[in-house]
Amino acid sequence: MPNAVAFRDQLMDWVYEKAHGSVTENIPIMEFAEGVGLNRDGAYTLLRFCRDQGLLNDKASGMGNPCALLTSYGIADVLERRRRRADPALRAGACRTGLLRWFYRQRIAQVHMPITGEFGDDDEALWEGTRFSDIEIEDAAEYLADKRLIKGVNVDQLRGPVRAEITSEGIDCVTDWEGNVSQYLRDQRGYGPTNYHGPVIHGNAQGGQWAWGNRDVTQNQTTPAVAPGFEPLAEAVAAILKQLPAFGLDPDDQLDIEAAANEVLAEVQQRDPEPRRVRRVLAALKGFLMPLALDAAREEVRELAQQGLDQINASL
Known part of the structure; x- marks a missing residue:
């Protein structure tokens, strides 16, 4: 049986369509599960995974019939994913990263000059x-070859090598940069900060100060330590908190967003943040920002909310 949680995004899209974007429609999911090769146990596993992320509610399930109700966070998740999915620049970057990581795995598996198209x-x-x-x-393979991260065999009919292998530079990108091609190339050119050389943040998250990579930083109060790897997310959330007064929200709405943002910051201060909890509290924060980005009366607020969402997405 396939890995059930791998179908998380497809299930969310499917439930959203079946429910017409409503949080009141109870949707049985066995039709979806059977369509992707999951049995009933797999369907429940997937449903509970989405429930634990705050995306779906399973309270109507029973009698061996797994059913899903969208949550507001689930709706925000689907809409934000659709926005990213439609962005050609984001897709190009993700494809380059995925393809390079795939070539690295082929090398480890001792597959000589794998066929590029099999990545699909x-x-x-x-x-x-x-x-x-x-x-x-094809575009991703052409780009990776141009940047000397892979090398291989080309044919006239296609862009990029049809068979290729990862180069030593490509291996460095995967092992040291988790395959993030844009960050690797930016570092090679010496352009600005990266995830491994994070900026110093003096945010106003409940009066706290945030710092990492801070050998030369002096602060007048205790600095909460951000867990390694979560620095970009902490920076993005701190920036949202700093800009929040400009949103001009009702006090209750502002308090809700502040509470959600501070939950994220509190979790990434843990020695070993729990990924599931990070996703859940982050979904809550995005659930508050998404309606503002779509429907706020003032254009300035819509732009600020969208900027906040973009900052979060770029940090992940």
Whole structure:
């Protein structure tokens, strides 16, 4: 049986369509589960996974019939994913990263000069609930070859190598930068900060100060330590809190967003943040920002909310 949680994004899209974006429609999910090769146990596993992330409610399930109700966070998750899915620049970056990581895994598996097109059947080729197209994979292969991260055999009819292997530079990108091609190339050119050389943040999250990579920082109060790898997320959330007064929200709405943001910051201060909890509290924060980005009366507020969402997405 396939890995049930791998179908999380597809299930969310499917439930959203069946429920017409409503939080009141109870949707049985066995039709979806059977369509992707999951049995009843797999359907329940997937449903509970989405429930634990705050995306779906399973309170109507029973008698061996798994059913899902969308939450407001689930709606925000679907809408935000659709926005990212439609962004060609984000898709291109994700495809390059996925393809390079795939070539690295082929090297480890001792596959000599794997066929580039076979990447399309791999889990890495599934992004935001949809697979990369053949054209996107060809473009990614051409780009990686141009940047000397892979090398291989070209034919006139296609862009990029049809068979290739990862280079030593590509291996560095995967092992030291988790395959993030844009960050690796930016570092090679010496352009600005990266995840590994994080900026110093003096935010106003409940009066706290945030710092990392802070050998030369002097502060007048205790600085909460951000867990390694979560620095960009902490920076993004601290920036949202700093800009929040400009939203001009009702006091209750502002308090709700502040509470959600501070939950995120509190979790990333833990020695070993729990990914599931981070996702859940982050979904709550995005659930507050998404309606503002879509429907706020003032254009300035819509732009600020969208900027906050973009900052969060860029940090993940």
